Amino acid sequence: MTEMSGLTxxxxxxxxxxxxAECMGADNTRSPEAYWGWLLELLSLPFKIVLFVDEPTRLGxxxxxxxxxxxxxxxxxxxxxxLSTADLESDFEYFSDVTRLQSSAAWVRRxxxxxDSPQARLPHYNPLVMSKMRLxxxxxxxxxxxxxxxxxxxxxxxxxxxNMGSAGAWGTFLEQRLDRFLVVSFPYESxxxxxxxxxxxxxxxxxxxxxxxxxxxGFFGGPAEAVHDVAEHYEGLLAEAFAGGDxxxxxxVLTALAYRYPEKLARYELAGDGLIWPLFSALNERxxxxxxxxxxxxxxxxxxxxxxxxxxxxxxxxxxxxxxxxFNSTEQLQLLIDSWEGEFASVERxxxxxxxxxxETAAANLSLCLxxxxxxxxxxxxxxxxxRQRAAxxxxxxxxxxxxxxxxxxxxxxxxGYCRSGFPTTVDALVQRSLAAAVEGELELLKLxxxxxxxxxxxxxxxxxxxxxxxxxxHPALPAPHPPVEDSQLPRTRVEAISSLRGxxxxxxxxxxxxxxxxxxxxxxxHLFLEPTWETPYEQDWMVRxxxxxxxxxxxxxxxxxxxxxxxxxHYYAAAERVEHR
Amino acid sequence: MISPTFVTxxxxxxxxxxxxRWFTGLEAIVxxxxxxxxxxxxxxxxxxxxxxSLSGKVFWRAKSPLWHEETVNHLGEHLDAQILWxxxxxxxxxxxxxxxxxxxxxxxxxxxxxxxxxxxxxxxNASQCCDSLQWFAQRSSGFFYLRQRDAAEECDQEAxxxxxxxxxxxxxxxxxxxxxxxxxxxHLYDTQLSAARLPELNQVFVSIADGIREKSSWFMLDDGAxxxxxxxxxxxxxxVVHRGVALTDD
Numbered sequence: 001m002t003e004m005s006g007l008t009x010x011x012x013x014x015x016x017x018x019x020x021a022e023c024m025g026a027d028n029t030r031s032p033e034a035y036w037g038w039l040l041e042l043l044s045l046p047f048k049i050v051l052f053v054d055e056p057t058r059l060g061x062x063x064x065x066x067x068x069x070x071x072x073x074x075x076x077x078x079x080x081x082x083l084s085t086a087d088l089e090s091d092f093e094y095f096s097d098v099t100r101l102q103s104s105a106a107w108v109r110r111x112x113x114x115x116d117s118p119q120a121r122l123p124h125y126n127p128l129v130m131s132k133m134r135l136x137x138x139x140x141x142x143x144x145x146x147x148x149x150x151x152x153x154x155x156x157x158x159x160x161x162x163n164m165g166s167a168g169a170w171g172t173f174l175e176q177r178l179d180r181f182l183v184v185s186f187p188y189e190s191x192x193x194x195x196x197x198x199x200x201x202x203x204x205x206x207x208x209x210x211x212x213x214x215x216x217x218g219f220f221g222g223p224a225e226a227v228h229d230v231a232e233h234y235e236g237l238l239a240e241a242f243a244g245g246d247x248x249x250x251x252x253v254l255t256a257l258a259y260r261y262p263e264k265l266a267r268y269e270l271a272g273d274g275l276i277w278p279l280f281s282a283l284n285e286r287x288x289x290x291x292x293x294x295x296x297x298x299x300x301x302x303x304x305x306x307x308x309x310x311x312x313x314x315x316x317x318x319x320x321x322x323x324x325x326x327f328n329s330t331e332q333l334q335l336l337i338d339s340w341e342g343e344f345a346s347v348e349r350x351x352x353x354x355x356x357x358x359x360e361t362a363a364a365n366l367s368l369c370l371x372x373x374x375x376x377x378x379x380x381x382x383x384x385x386x387x388r389q390r391a392a393x394x395x396x397x398x399x400x401x402x403x404x405x406x407x408x409x410x411x412x413x414x415x416x417g418y419c420r421s422g423f424p425t426t427v428d429a430l431v432q433r434s435l436a437a438a439v440e441g442e443l444e445l446l447k448l449x450x451x452x453x454x455x456x457x458x459x460x461x462x463x464x465x466x467x468x469x470x471x472x473x474x475h476p477a478l479p480a481p482h483p484p485v486e487d488s489q490l491p492r493t494r495v496e497a498i499s500s501l502r503g504x505x506x507x508x509x510x511x512x513x514x515x516x517x518x519x520x521x522x523x524x525x526x527h528l529f530l531e532p533t534w535e536t537p538y539e540q541d542w543m544v545r546x547x548x549x550x551x552x553x554x555x556x557x558x559x560x561x562x563x564x565x566x567x568x569x570x571h572y573y574a575a576a577e578r579v580e581h582r
Numbered sequence: 583m584i585s586p587t588f589v590t591x592x593x594x595x596x597x598x599x600x601x602x603r604w605f606t607g608l609e610a611i612v613x614x615x616x617x618x619x620x621x622x623x624x625x626x627x628x629x630x631x632x633x634x635s636l637s638g639k640v641f642w643r644a645k646s647p648l649w650h651e652e653t654v655n656h657l658g659e660h661l662d663a664q665i666l667w668x669x670x671x672x673x674x675x676x677x678x679x680x681x682x683x684x685x686x687x688x689x690x691x692x693x694x695x696x697x698x699x700x701x702x703x704x705x706x707n708a709s710q711c712c713d714s715l716q717w718f719a720q721r722s723s724g725f726f727y728l729r730q731r732d733a734a735e736e737c738d739q740e741a742x743x744x745x746x747x748x749x750x751x752x753x754x755x756x757x758x759x760x761x762x763x764x765x766x767x768x769h770l771y772d773t774q775l776s777a778a779r780l781p782e783l784n785q786v787f788v789s790i791a792d793g794i795r796e797k798s799s800w801f802m803l804d805d806g807a808x809x810x811x812x813x814x815x816x817x818x819x820x821x822v823v824h825r826g827v828a829l830t831d832d
Contacts, residue, residue: 177829209804262822288829289795296721298819349706363814366707370810373603375706 006148007171010136010221012052012083013039013061013155016124025116032057034156036064041158043074046168050139051155052083083135085124092127094242099123101247110193119196119249129217129250130238136221137231143224149175151182151221161277163284170283180266180292181222181230183258186274188214194255197241197248205241205252206259213269215254218276226264233261262293320347320435320519321400323391324374325384326408327355327578329571330364337372339411339566343431348400351375353387357577383579385537388515392529395522402435402519409569410517419451419563421458427504427564434519434560437501441508444524445546445557448517449565450507457559459490462512462547465540474551498561505561513546515539517565527554538580586692586719586754587641588712589682591621591671592633593698603702605632610708612636616716617688619643621678641687668699672750672783673771680764683757692719693760695753700809714816719754722823724797725763726754727787728809729824750783751809759797766790795826 017023019031039061043049053061058080065074089095101107102123108115118125132152140150151174158164174182188194189212194202202211221227237256241247258265268279268290282288322344326333333352344350352369354376356362362378369376382390388405395403413425427433430448438446450457463471464481471480474491481489495509513528520528527549534541549555588611595601611618619641622633633642679695694715704711719726728751755763770786791798801812801823815821 173829177831209807262824266827283829286829286831290827290829291824292827293822293824294799295820295822296718296816297821298717359818359820363818363820366817367807367810367814370703370707370711370813371808373703373705376710 006048007175008048008050008139008148008150009042009045009153010050010052010139010150011039011042011153011155012128012132012135013057014052014054014083014085014124014128015056016085016118016122016128018118018122018125023121024118028116028118028121030156032060036060038156038159040064040068042153042155042164043078044070045164045171047077047171049078050081051078052081052135054084055082058082088124088127088131092131094130094238095127097242098126098247101245107196107247110196110198111191114193114196117196119247126247126249130253132217132250133231133234133254137227140224140227140231146223146225148224149178149222150224150227151219152217154218157218157276160275161280163277163280165280165284170280173283173286177288178222178266179226181220181226181264182266182268182290183215183220183254184218184268184270184276184279185213185215185255185258186270187212187272193248195248195252197246197252201244201246202248202252202255205237205244205256208259211255211259213255213258214251214274215258215267216270216274216276217250217254219279220254222266230257230261230264233257233264263295266290266292319399319401320404320431321395321398321402322347322350322404322406322431323395324350324352324406324408325355325387325391326352326365327381327384328358328361328573329408330361330368332408332569332571333365334368335568335570336406336408336411337368339414340406340431343412343429346432347404349375349398351377351391351394353377353379353382353390353394355379355381355383355387357381380582381579382582384515385539385580386582388539388542389529389533389537392525395520395525396530400522402438402521403525404431404435404517404519405515406517407515409567411566411568413564413566415566419456421451421456421563423450423562425563425566427560427562430564433502433504437504437506437560438519438521438558441499441501441506441556441558443506443508443519443556443558444521444527445511445513445555446506446519447511447514447557447559448519449563450559450561451563452514452516453567455487455490457493457507457511459487460493460510460512460547461490461514462510462543463491464489465544466547506558507561508556508558510547510550511557511559513539513543524555536580584688584690585617585716586694587617587619587682587686587688587690588694588696588715589619589621589679590696590701591674591678591698592623593671593702594623594667600702603705604698606706607701607704607708608633608636610704610706611712612640614709614712615639616712617641617690619682619685619687639688641685643681643685668697669783671698675750675753676760676764676767679753679755680760683760683764686757692722692754692756694719695750697751700751703808703810704813710817711813714813714819715752715754717819718816718821722754722799724755724799724825725759725794726752726799726801726823727791728752728803728812729791729800730803730807750787752812759794762794762797763790766793791826796828799823799825 013035015032019029021029102120108120114120136150136152143150192199194211194214199211203209234253234257237253237260241253241256258267268288270276270278324336350372352365352374354362354365356365366376377390379387379390391403391405412430415425417425419425434446434448447457455461463474464485468480478491493510493512495507497508499506499508528542528546546555550557593601593604617639620633621643675695675697679693682693701708767786767790770789774782801821803809803811812821
């Protein structure tokens with residue numbers, strides 16, 4: 001007699017109605033008796049086996065064993081545990097989700113084959129197969145030692161894996177060599193869905209852009225401590241999958257496990273047919289190629305300013321830098337960059353000041369910057385105004401003559417039309433022409449959008465942020481503004497001249513400062529942001545300072561008579577996360 | 583541990599913007615006191631004027647004109663000059679890296695190939711990137727490379743070539759493994775050429791990776807993602823790399 005291995009196989013067999021030809025259709029029908037035969041082959045393997053069964057199946061299996069006169073030897077190492085469809089209804093907390101999706105026409109129509117599949121036809125099929133990991137973990141929880149091995153093995157697996165054999169040499173080898181949780185996968189590149197689960201949602205669940213393999217549910221497991229660890233993650237993914245309102249089978253959840261926690265698994269790669277038998281061949285030959293993963297991590301480096309090149313001969317001749325402030329959304333940053341596509345061609349340096357507190361977003365932002373050749377500064381969430389100040393400080397150290405400042409929701413408009421003040425909403429070659437206009441008009445500050453969200457440049461918005469005494473001094477006839485401040489309470493913006501600079505109409509005068517897109521010169525930057533600096537500056541403080549500088553002629557300013565900025569946020573962050581300063 | 587040697591090759595000086603970005607990256611590495619081996623395009627003993635402005639731990643090597651002649655000149659019939667140059671350099675990367683192993687001017691244990699395209703894409707971020715690469719190189723073992731899903735069948739030939747170029751953006755290894763890979767690489771390369779096939783970098787790399795499966799590790803780039811995706815991961819000091827192992831009796 002073959003010596004019994006210390007490895008435990010866990011399996012289940014319930015009559016879920018798959019033998020009902022009327023329900024399943026003739027092509028998909030499998031009788032319970034057929035499963036009993038395959039199960040008997042499995043039970044003949046020299047392992048401890050825990051078998052979750054309903055009562056009819058238990059009786060049927062026992063009868064088969066008795067008829068074959070092999071019952072006594074088997075019964076010593078096979079443990080029957082009761083599991084019924086009623087148990088699945090009460091214990092599987094997503095049972096109602098399964099039922100709801102099975103009756104969803106949109107889900108059933110996702111693939112032509114889906115309507116005849118067991119996961120669509122049988123109410124208890126997914127509750128059972130999605131419970132495999134739980135059943136395995138439940139058994140493994142009673143392990144004598146953390147290194148004791150436990151594997152889930154489908155009751156019918158011997159049908160497609162005849163080489164599992166009766167000697168069970170593969171089991172001994174696994175016990176001796178495997179120190180991680182083992183899964184098997186097969187390539188799965190095409191199709192709009194995976195086992196009924198929509199591909200985009202599946203990719204999201206897996207945190208990848210394309211799911212290229214699927215993990216099989218027929219055989220998986222490992223040392224008890226690994227089972228315990230992996231089962232916890234499995235539960236989280238199961239909940240996440242149902243919370244997303246989609247469903248495949250247990251293989252979708254196992255696949256997400258392999259993508260999300262690769263360092264916890266060892267993965268054997270099957271051929272395209274997905275049959276598992278090559279694994280047992282490799283195990284029997286005692287040479288099993290696997291893919292494992294290691295997480296390599298450490299403390300992230302402190303934010304550092306970029307290193308600047310110093311070789312003049314290698315420099316491009318343009319003199320404009322761009323600073324972009326962003327926070328916790330790569331999609332929003334991408335949206336901004338796309339909208340300004342082509343405008344940065346002559347820019348010497350684009351710097352993204354990244355306030356993101358989300359590590360994943362910061363990494364994605366850096367990746368985007370590297371792809372675009374942008375400079376990336378991890379700003380450690382210095383806040384909206386802290387970020388504006390950082391942009392000023394970076395610019396002051398650069399050899400650029402002007403800075404274009406953008407926040408990530410300040411898209412360049414591409415929709416021809418007119419703003420509420422009647423100015424055009426599109427300007428060709430906006431950056432290049434605005435820079436030329438600022439240089440030609442000797443403007444230290446040039447605002448790029450006449451109509452902003454809360455007001456236009458028709459009125460002097462800086463005035464309402466001044467002290468009451470200064471307000472009275474400047475405009476004694478006007479009453480003190482009271483919230484909510486409206487245009488009618490404010491003085492009109494003083495305009496010295498209207499010019500056409502490089503084909504752009506520009507109003508030269510006391511254009512109020514705001515964090516909306518603007519060009520600023522080195523001198524303007526120094527006066528406004530650096531002499532002196534505030535520890536916790538606010539946009540209103542800069543508005544007032546800019547106005548005072550304008551009044552004494554130290555900040556020649558202007559605003560385009562155009563509104564080519566589309567204030568647009570499509571990707572939101574939690575409002576509580578937004579701060580003005582660190 | 584002695585810091586790794588970074589190895590790269592000088593790109594053509596035109597277009598100037600691309601050269602400028604590459605040079606900015608180079609300066610950042612030198613400023614960061616990293617060991618650097620640069621293959622330049624000039625004759626032996628003559629270094630391009632811009633490169634002479636670099637000082638620090640730099641070792642110059644002249645790329646022999648023979649390299650160009652020996653590496654698939656007929657590619658020029660299919661590709662424009664820039665892609666041709668990038669592709670040639672990608673094909674040569676293993677050899678250039680191995681030469682740095684053989685000469686090993688800084689007595690390094692690990693070697694990092696940075697393609698000129700990758701270095702140019704780093705630009706002003708090169709200092710941070712090389713810091714991160716140094717950190718990673720000292721924690722990886724065997725041969726490391728970037729892998730991308732092979733979707734060549736979905737693409738036309740040119741797209742396939744471009745994808746192959748990207749896969750040789752970054753190679754990291756120890757001396758012994760790189761020696762072994764170099765021998766395997768040129769054997770496969772010659773085999774393909776003698777069978778009148780265009781050496782296809784991905785194909786060669788897949789063969790190598792299979793041949794030294796248990797000595798290689800890789801980072802899986804998303805579809806369409808560039809090598810920067812990996813740089814971003816190591817920048818935040820948190821990445822997952824895959825490696826081949828075998829359960830055996832050994």
